[in-house]
Amino acid sequence: MRPHTTPWYLVLSSYWFASSFKWFLILLVLLPARVAELVPEVERATRLGFLFALGAAMALIGPPLWGYVSDRVGRRMPFLAIGAVLTAAALVWMAYAPSYFQLVLAYLLLQVADDMATGPYSALIPDLAARRERGVASGWLGTLQVSGQVAAGVTGFLLAQLQLQFLLVALLNLLTAALTLRYIGEVSLRPQRRGLLQSLMAPWRSADFRWVWLTRFLVMLAQYGVQTYLQYYLADVVQSFNAFGRVLATEAFQAVALLGLLISVGAALAAVPAGRISDRKGRKPLIYLAGAGLAVLMLPLWLLPRFDLLLVLSLFFGLLYGAYLAVDWALVADVLPSPEAHATDMGLWQTSIVLPQVLAGAFGGVLDGLNRQSEGLGYTVLFLLAAVCFVLGTLLVRQIRSVR
Numbered sequence: 001m002r003p004h005t006t007p008w009y010l011v012l013s014s015y016w017f018a019s020s021f022k023w024f025l026i027l028l029v030l031l032p033a034r035v036a037e038l039v040p041e042v043e044r045a046t047r048l049g050f051l052f053a054l055g056a057a058m059a060l061i062g063p064p065l066w067g068y069v070s071d072r073v074g075r076r077m078p079f080l081a082i083g084a085v086l087t088a089a090a091l092v093w094m095a096y097a098p099s100y101f102q103l104v105l106a107y108l109l110l111q112v113a114d115d116m117a118t119g120p121y122s123a124l125i126p127d128l129a130a131r132r133e134r135g136v137a138s139g140w141l142g143t144l145q146v147s148g149q150v151a152a153g154v155t156g157f158l159l160a161q162l163q164l165q166f167l168l169v170a171l172l173n174l175l176t177a178a179l180t181l182r183y184i185g186e187v188s189l190r191p192q193r194r195g196l197l198q199s200l201m202a203p204w205r206s207a208d209f210r211w212v213w214l215t216r217f218l219v220m221l222a223q224y225g226v227q228t229y230l231q232y233y234l235a236d237v238v239q240s241f242n243a244f245g246r247v248l249a250t251e252a253f254q255a256v257a258l259l260g261l262l263i264s265v266g267a268a269l270a271a272v273p274a275g276r277i278s279d280r281k282g283r284k285p286l287i288y289l290a291g292a293g294l295a296v297l298m299l300p301l302w303l304l305p306r307f308d309l310l311l312v313l314s315l316f317f318g319l320l321y322g323a324y325l326a327v328d329w330a331l332v333a334d335v336l337p338s339p340e341a342h343a344t345d346m347g348l349w350q351t352s353i354v355l356p357q358v359l360a361g362a363f364g365g366v367l368d369g370l371n372r373q374s375e376g377l378g379y380t381v382l383f384l385l386a387a388v389c390f391v392l393g394t395l396l397v398r399q400i401r402s403v404r
Contacts, residue, residue: 001183003128004129004133006140008183008184009136009137009140010140010144011179011180011183011184012124012125012128012137012140012141012180012184013125013137013140013141013144013145014144014176014179014180015080015084015117015118015121015173015176015177015180016141016144016145016148017144017145017147017148017151017172017176018148018169018172018173018175018176018177019114019118019145019148019173020144020145020146020147020148020149020152021148021149021151021152021155021169021172022087022091022114022148022152022169022172022173024148024149024152024153024156025152025155025156025165025169026110026169027052028156029156029162029165030094030162030165030166030169031048031051031094031107032044032048033162034094034095034097034103034162035047035048035051035100035103038097038099038100038103039100047100051103051104051107052361054104054107054108054111055107055111056354056357056358058108058111058112058115059111059115059350059354060351060354060355061115062111062112062114062115062116062119062347063115063118063119063122063346063347063348063350063351064119064200064344064347064348064350064351065115065119065196065347066079066083066115066116066119066120066343066347067119067120067122067123067342067343067344067345067346067347067348068196068199068200068341068343068344068347069120070119070120070123070343071123071189071191071192071199071340071341071342071343071344072191072192072193073191074189074190074191074192075120075186075187075189076120076121076123076124076127076186076187076189076343077180077181077184077185077186077187079116079117079119079120079121080117080120080121080177080180080181081177081181082113082116082117083113083114083115083116083117083118083177084113084117084173084174084177084178085113085174086109086112086113086116087110087113087114087117087170087173088170088171088173088174089109089113090106090107090109090110090113091110091166091167091169091170091173092166092167092170093105093106093109094106094107094110094166095162095163095166095167096163117177119343119346119347120343121180122343122346122347122350123342123343123346124184124187125137125138125141125329125330125333126333126336126339126342126346127187127189127342128184128187129333131334132279133279134275134279134329134330134333134334135274135275135276135277135278135279135283135326135327135330136272136275136276136279137275137330138271138275138325138326138327138328138329138330138333139271139272139273139274139275139276139326140271140272140275141271141326141329142267142268142271142272142275142322142325142326142329143267143268143271143272143322143326145325146264146267146268146271146318146322146325147264147268149260149264150261150264150265150268153257153260153261153264155168189340190339190340191340192338192340192341194341199341199344200344200348202337202338202341202344202345203336203337203338203341203344203345203348203349204348205337206335206337207399207401208335208337208400208401208402209332209335209336209337209345209349211396211397211399211400212328212331212332212335212349212400213348213349213351213352214352214393214396215287215328215392215393215394215396215397215400216328216332216349216352216353216393217352217355217356217393218389218390218392218393218396219291219294219324219328219389219390219393219394220352220353220356220357221356221359221360221389222294222298222385222386222387222388222389222390222393223294223321223356223386224356224357224359224360225356225360225363225382225385225386225389226298226301226382226383226386227360228360228361228363228364229363229364229367229379229382230256230259231252231255231256232252232367233305233379233382234252234255234256234307235252236371236376236379237305237376237379238255238305238306238307238310240307241254241255241307242307242308243307243308243311244308248307248311255307258311259310259311259314260314262311262314262315262318263314263315263317263318263321264318265315265318266314266315266316266317266318266319266320266321266322267318267319267321267322267325268318268322269318269319269322270318270319270320270321270322270323270326271322271323271325271326272326273323274286274290274322274323274326274327275326275327275330278326278327278330279330283327283330283331283334284397284398284400286323286324286327287324287327287328287331287394287397288394288397289320289323290320290321290323290324290327290394291324291390291391291393291394291395291397292390292391292394293316293320294317294320294321294324294390295387295388295390295391295394296387297313297316297317297320298383298384298386298387298390299383299387300313301313301383302379302380302383302384331397331400332346332349334402335400335402363382366378366381367379367381367382
């Protein structure tokens with residue numbers, strides 16, 4: 001397969017499709033369902049919350065550690081291969097775990113295996129794509145990530161048997177890893193010799209890396225803050241899910257799924273074109289446009305709680321969010337300070353995506369308290385905070401000096 005062609009880019013990011021497919025189903029469908037099967041009803045939320053917290057903690061630590069090991073060894077593909085096989089084994093174990101204790105152990109194995117694979121794998125774009133091509137590469141990455149979510153949503157809706165869903169996820173994981181191993185192959189790297197602590201601290205000495213991390217953190221905090229509580233907003237404020245003269249949903253969870261599908265479609269459509277434009281015109285203009293648009297969209301979400309309007313806004317949100325995702329991945333690839341430490345640095349950068357999920361979950365108590373004070377006050381504060389985070393995450397990109 002000829003490098004830097006569309007088929008090559010598709011294979012290069014194919015494991016991100018499988019990863020997105022996997023985590024969409026695991027977190028939204030499969031893990032809650034298995035917990036419900038194995039523990040009493042009065043303990044379900046507590047036991048599920050423990051697993052989510054455990055996964056978030058491991059996701060903060062695992063990718064940079066496995067990235068460091070990959071950088072030290074100077075290889076990527078053995079970690080992808082072993083991680084993919086262990087991931088598949090963990091998924092099968094989760095599917096048939098006879099007790100909650102075994103489910104916890106299987107989930108632990110899944111987290112370790114996924115970090116082992118994706119920590120080094122996340123370095124492939126900065127490893128293999130030249131600076132002038134990273135926007136295109138990142139665009140395909142964004143498209144495949146979002147397409148994985150769409151495919152997972154359709155699978156979860158159509159395939160009722162949980163064990164078959166687990167097995168399908170495991171099979172897709174193995175297939176995309178095999179494609180990457182076969183057609184991308186090992187990367188030629190010079191092993192880095194720094195110690196673990198020195199490697200973990202090194203990228204933070206770069207002002208550009210710190211700004212890229214902070215701006216991504218702010219945008220993800222805004223996005224996850226809204227996403228986490230959108231279903232409750234629909235149920236409490238919007239309430240009626242009619243649009244264009246038809247009832248499109250009867251329950252809030254159906255309505256939020258429809259909005260999520262439109263966001264994903266928009267993001268998939270925008271990612272590759274935005275990446276191509278950023279290769280020609282620069283990263284920052286696209287970031288400014290996408291970030292400003294996302295901030296502006298928070299206002300009609302807050303002021304005009306109508307489902308027909310939300311449908312249109314969701315598609316626009318997806319287009320802007322897809323553009324941001326594609327260009328921001330290319331942006332961080334451009335500013336990584338050390339070619340010998342791409343996997344470590346990318347693992348550290350990914351904490352800017354995980355940490356906002358934890359903080360968004362912690363906002364739930366504040367949201368409930370504000371809504372008790374005044375009906376809808378919590379959602380008003382939520383959307384305004386999201387708008388502020390989108391604005392700051394956009395404006396602060398100008399502090400990045402090494403990228404235009």
